[in-house]
Each structure stands twice: as structure tokens, then as C-alpha cells.
Amino acid sequence: MLRKIALIASIILPLWNIPLIYRMIKRGSSKDISLYWVFGVWICFLLMFPAAMSSPDMVWKTFNITNMVLFSAVVITAVILRMPRNKK
Secondary structure, X not given: OHHHHHHHHHHHHHHHHHHHHHHHHHHOOOOOXXXXXXXXXXXXXHHHHHHHHHOOOHHHHXXXXXXXXXXXXXXXXXXXXXXXXXXX
């Protein structure tokens, strides 16, 4: 039972990135989020990814895959919104 709860939580926790992405897109800005922080967190997740993939622990593996996908979307959104736009 505890493993099932942990597996569900490993999927739900990274879903909190979706409101962050939504707010950035809605505002049309990511200026309130430090790119140093975004890339620092993303690089740490990236460095942990191989260990998670080689782990027999399904909860850790599921969390890592879900988190990499959704946090990568945060990184992409933050970077795109920081790119200079041609204003007429």
C-alpha cells in the first residue's frame, strides 16, 4: 500500500510544474524566475537521471522521468519568454 501511495505521489508532485508554466505563459514573462535557478535545478535533475534509470526502484524512476519531462518544459518556457521579441 505504501509503495502505491509513493508511486502516485511520484507522478503528482512534478505536476505542480504545470501551473508554473501556465502562469509564465499567461503573463508573457518569466522575469520573476531566475534563469540561474532554473538551469541549476535542471542540471541537477539531469545528473541524477542516469542513476534513477539504473535503479530498480519504480517510484524513484517514475518520479525522475515525470520530473525531467515537466521541468524541461519549465526551462524551455522560461528561456523562450526571455528571448527578445521584435516590437513594432
